[in-house]
Amino acid sequence: MDLGTNWLCQSASEFDGALNHLKSVHQLPAGSPIFERGRPADRIVFVEAGLVLIQFSTKPSSAPRLVTKGAVLGLNEALTGSEYKVTAQAHSDVRLSCIPRGVLLEFLSKNPEVCMKLVRSLSEDLRELYRKMGSFRVRTRRRRKP
Numbered sequence: 001m002d003l004g005t006n007w008l009c010q011s012a013s014e015f016d017g018a019l020n021h022l023k024s025v026h027q028l029p030a031g032s033p034i035f036e037r038g039r040p041a042d043r044i045v046f047v048e049a050g051l052v053l054i055q056f057s058t059k060p061s062s063a064p065r066l067v068t069k070g071a072v073l074g075l076n077e078a079l080t081g082s083e084y085k086v087t088a089q090a091h092s093d094v095r096l097s098c099i100p101r102g103v104l105l106e107f108l109s110k111n112p113e114v115c116m117k118l119v120r121s122l123s124e125d126l127r128e129l130y131r132k133m134g135s136f137r138v139r140t141r142r143r144r145k146p
Contacts, residue, residue, distance in 0.1 A: 018111070018114045018117075019099060019104075019107070019114075022099045022103055022104065022107055023046065023097035023098065023099055024097065024098055024099075025048070025095065025096070025097050026095070026096045026097075026098060027093070027094070027095055027096075028090045028093070028094050028096065029090065029093050030090050030091060030092050030093055030094075031089065031090060032089065032090040032094075033087075033088075033089050033090075034052060034073070034088035034089060034090060034094075034096065035073075035074060035084050035087070035088050036084065036087050037055070037057075037058075037083070037084050037085060037086055037087040038083050038084065039083060039084055040081075040082075040083055040084075041074050041077030041078040041080075041081070041082060041083060041084050041101065042078070042100060042101050043074065043078060043098045043099060043100050043101055044072060044073065044074045044075045044078045044098070044099050044101075044104060045072070045073040045074055045088070045096050045097070045098050046071075046072055046073075046096065046097040046098070046099075047067060047068060047069055047070065047071040047072075047073070047094065047096060048069060048094075048095040048096060048097055049069055049094060049095040050068070050069075050090065050091070050092045050093050050094030050095060051066050051067070051068055051090075051091040051092040051094070052066070052067050052068070052071065052073070052088050052089070052090060052091060052094060053065075053066055053088070053089045053090075053091040054066070054067060054073075054086050054087070054088055055086060055087040055088075055089070056085075056086050066091055073086075073088055074088075075122075076122070078101045078104060079104075079105075079122075081101070
């Protein structure tokens with residue numbers, strides 16, 4: 001299991017402060033569900049304290065990942081109105097801050113400067129993902145050659 005921080009939104013700190021007044025804080029005990037893969041993304045979740053277990057798939061071969069303080073979960077899905085792509089569960093007692101999707105979208109429509117910071121942040125995340133995928137493909141090709 002990997003222990004990471006902002007793996008779903010690398011640059012969240014750029015706009016996080018602007019969203020503080022929109023957040024509601026929740027304390028959950030270990031084992032509590034946060035959201036489930038395939039369900040409509042109705043909120044984004046900021047991990048404030050504790051460990052959250054992320055499961056990418058129901059397949060046994062899919063390795064879960066642990067995230068901690070600073071991780072932002074469900075942002076892409078909430079912005080696009082899609083379903084959660086992963087399942088999130090409290091691995092330890094956790095403190096989370098949540099912003100409902102509708103509240104976030106209304107705030108962003110009224111605050112274009114924050115919206116643009118968010119767009120830049122997501123763009124940087126995508127660029128980093130492409131970079132990682134490119135280096136993975138190169139390593140995979142090198143291993144396959146005899």
